[in-house]
Amino acid sequence: MILNIDGTKPIYVQIAEWIETEILLGQLEKDQKVFSQYQLAEMFNINPATAAKGLSLLVDEEILYKKRGLGMFVSSPAKEIILKKRKSQTLTKLILELVLEANRLNIGEQELIQMVQTANLELERESK
Structure with a gap:
């Protein structure tokens, strides 16, 4: 992942969203240890405090949980x-x-629905 440093979305939010995506893709599973703030800082060349803020955001949302002295882990309902x-x-x-x-x-509801269905079919074909 490449962070958008010049974008409007804060870096710590981008870090949190990246971890969320890793969980959704199955790269990080429940009760698995996630990267530390220092690992994230090194991976993305950012300040460890920024990485910590992204991790804290996920803890606040109960996506991650802390084990004192061991690090952060993916929660069961993440x-x-x-x-x-x-x-x-x-x-x-x-x-x-x-x-x-x-x-x-001036695109009507039915035409819009048809466009969404067509896009969905294209994605299905590409994934095969």
């Missing part, structure tokens, strides 16, 4: 928490933007 969060926040925002743009382009 995947479900991430899926719910991304569905309610990310997808809702993207869909709203999509619908607004479709309205500006």
Whole structure:
């Protein structure tokens, strides 16, 4: 992953989202130890405090938990928490933007649905 340092999203949020994605992809599983703030700092060439802030964000959301003296680990419900969060926040925002743009382009609901279905079929073909 490459961090977008010039973007509007804070680096610590990008770190947290990267760890979330690793959990969703199965690269990090429940009760597995995650990277330390120092490992993340070295991996992404960032300040360890920034990495720690990203980890703390995930602890606050109960995606990670701390074991004193051992580090941070993936919680049992982490995947479900991430899926719910991304569905309610990310997808809702993207869909709203999509619908607004479709309205500006005078694309009706049925045409928009057809476009989504076509895109889904293309993705299915590409994944085979």
